[in-house]
Amino acid sequence: xxxxxxxxxxxxxxxxxxxxxxxxxxxxxxxxxxxxxxxxxxxxxxxxxxxxxxxxxxxxxxxxxx
Numbered sequence: 001x002x003x004x005x006x007x008x009x010x011x012x013x014x015x016x017x018x019x020x021x022x023x024x025x026x027x028x029x030x031x032x033x034x035x036x037x038x039x040x041x042x043x044x045x046x047x048x049x050x051x052x053x054x055x056x057x058x059x060x061x062x063x064x065x066x
Contacts, residue, residue, distance in 0.1 A: 002059050009055030016049025 021027040023041030035041040 005055050006059035009052045009057075009059060011052070013049050013052030013056065016045045016047070016052055018045070019048060020045030 018027065019035060020042045022029075022033060022035045023038050023043070023045055025037035028036055
């Protein structure tokens with residue numbers, strides 16, 4: 001279960017960063033994307049990355065079972 005939470009956290013974190021960078025207009029790929037240079041996608045991306053970071057932290061901070 002711990003590994004699943006960590007994998008989900010990493011996926012959310014990386015996706016969120018990608019969305020945020022697209023929203024800021026730093027990553028302009030794919031060229032036909034509706035997310036490019038749109039500030040709301042920066043917000044969505046940062047929120048998604050934050051959720052991913054929390055999941056990563058939770059997967060590491062949980063008590064180890066004997």
